[in-house]
Amino acid sequence: MAALGARRAGRSSLGPGGRPLPTLARALDWPLSKEEKKHCLIQVCQREIEESEAHLDEQQEEIEELQHEVKALRRLSTRSTAAETISPRSEEAPAELSEAQEAPVAEAVVPREELLQQALVAYFHERSRLSLVTNAKKSPSEIAKFYGNSEEHVADLWNSIREKDHLQNLEAVLWLTKSLPSPMAPREDVELSRARLWRRVLMRPSRTRQGYNELRLRALASPQAQELREEVQLELKVAWKGENFMSTGNLSDAIASIAQTISAPKGKHLRGAVQVASLLIYGLLPASESLEEAETDAFWCFFQLLTEMKTGDDETTRTFRARRVHDLLKVYDPALVEVLDHQGLMVFVATRLGEAFCTRSGLALEPCAQLWDVVLADPQGFAFCDFVVCALVLLRRQDLLRLKNDAEALAEALLSLPKAVPLERALRLAKALRALEKQKALRAKAREVHASHSQPEDLGVMKALGSLFGRMRERGADADSPGTGARGGSIRSTLRLAPQSGPVTTRMDRDNPLGRDAVSFKNDLE
Structure with missing residues (x-):
């Protein structure tokens, strides 16, 4: 019987003329072995997978075509918006605009309007997804065109949305962050423009090389000169460790002279003076004729920071900054402030991350110079660093809250914030915090x-x-x-x-x- 079944199975797998049938055709024949069943099932699954992949490829091609159409329409709308905003009298405007006329508008107005429109579209979509009423009487494009002309107007818009929709302060400031352009705008010649900015903000016409030489000689002749020199040399060994710029010839002597001269009037070493002097020379040297000129300008810029700008590093200033950072963080994240207060790290946050004009925060040399570019161009000056500190903490709030029961791990996480958070994100959030707080105060x-x-x-x-x-x-x-x-x-x-x-x-x-x-x-x- 077994032999008869085998001969029957063999004959059933043959077609007309003795040719073997396909696998699916044999699947319809009876009886079917386990191996044939397994082979047929695998073949059917393979065909379904191939059909699904082909269908996904077709959908992906359609999506890419639609994205190209959206980009083309966006470019057309951008050009029309730029053309409309050139002159308030569209009838009197020329029919064709030159590139010189279009460029400033495209750089100053259009990106902010596009960012605001995208943020509004995402916000309205999120509100509708959560089944909440938006009551928006105008489209996102109309709102963006009306409010997108300045940072203050964008902040005022989101402050109004916060009050109307009862948003939390942190949620409102995150939406505002998505609506603002990056404060680190790319420039063609960063080094020269940086040196011009720093000299324009910090230098005064009466500061001369002769005056610096007199102060340096007076510092070298002081009773504490030897002690100050030793402390400067110790700090110089660890300042900006690993930076190639610090290995430049004769640079260490210039940095030590600035740090010793700036610390001599108080008779004790000013902590962080070496880092500040190094950063100033790094920013001013590309636009200087010699290292001596950069050293002189760096000293007078440092002197300006400590005297006329009223941004000292004494105990009173630390206490004031710690209270300010505490009050600001409490508005946006009271749970995190409670954790930091419980572990006794709130003063550590404000003083350690913003110490010595943020030069001892852990940032590398170039990112710290980029931070100074934004700070010195800001009307509040180095008071803006408090918003940067709050932004660094808020951007890693989840990681910090997980360590609420471990004080040592929490302190290490706070120290690593400047390296863990991209500087561009921190600056954007800091700008949004300052803008929203200003609108709330108004x-x-x-x-x-x-x-x-x-x-x-x-x-x-x-x-x-x-x-x-x-x-x-x-x-x-x-x-x-x-x-x-x-x-x-x-x-x-x-x-x-x-x-x-x-x-x-x-x-x-x-x-x-x-x-x-x-x-x-x-x-x-x-």
Whole structure:
């Protein structure tokens, strides 16, 4: 029987003319072995996978075509927007605009509008996905065109959205961050433009090489000169370790001279002076004729930072900055502030990350110079560094909250923040924090001014109404008391308390003991 079944199975797998049938054709024949079943199943699955991959490839091609169309339409809309914003009178504008006219508008206006529009589209999509009401009366493109002309207007928009939709402060500032361009705009010649910016902000015309030489000789002749030199040399060994710039010939002597001269008036070494002097020479040297000129300019820039800009590194300044960072973080992340306060690391955050003008924060030499480019171009100067510190902490809040029970690991994570967070992200978030806080302060001040102007008038009206209805109650009580009536003296006396602009009516109605004038005034109020 077994042999008969085998011969039958063999004959069934042959087609007309003795040729073997395909696998799927043999699958329809009976009986089918386990190996044939397995082979047929694998073949069917393989065909389904190939068909699915072909379908996915077709969809991917369609998506890429649609993306190209969107990019083309966006470029066209960008050109039309730039052309419309050249002149407020579109009829008088020339038909063709030159590249010189289009370039400034394209760099200054269009990117911010595009970023704001993209952020609004994402925000409205997120709100609709969460089944929340947006009540947006205008499209994102119209809103972006109206608010996207400046950073203050964008911040004002998101502050309004925060109040209307009851967003958390951290959520609102993250949406604002997506709407602002990068503060680190690319420039063709970064080194020369950096040197010009630093000299323009920190240098004064009266600072000369002769004046620096006199101060340096005075520092070398001071009683603490040897001690200061030794401390400077110790700090110089670890300052910007691993940077190729620090191995430049005769650079260490120039840095040591600046640090010793700047520390001599106080008689003790100023911690971080070597890092600041090195960074200043790094930024000023490309636009200087010699190292001596860069050394002189770096000293006077350092002197300007410590004196006229009022940004010292004493205990009072540390306490003030720690309180400011604490208050700012508490607004946006109270849970993280509670953890830092519990571990006693809040003062450590403010002072360690922003110490010595952020030169001791752990940033490399070039990123620290990029940070200075933004800070020196900012109206608040180095006070902006407090927002940068808050941004670094907020961008790694989840990692820090996981270490809330380990103080040592939390301190190490805080120290590694400048290297773990991209500087561009930190600066964008810092700009958004400062802009949103400014708008909140302006609105709070406007409310206070409005309340101060409206409060006396409201109190006067309430007092007048209270006295009026009080007299009305008194008249009603006098009218109901025995011995007084419509012609009683008490009613006449109460009527005389309220001066009337017109003729006073003294005739009383029995059904109305208050008199006609009081009732007519009450009706007018109602």
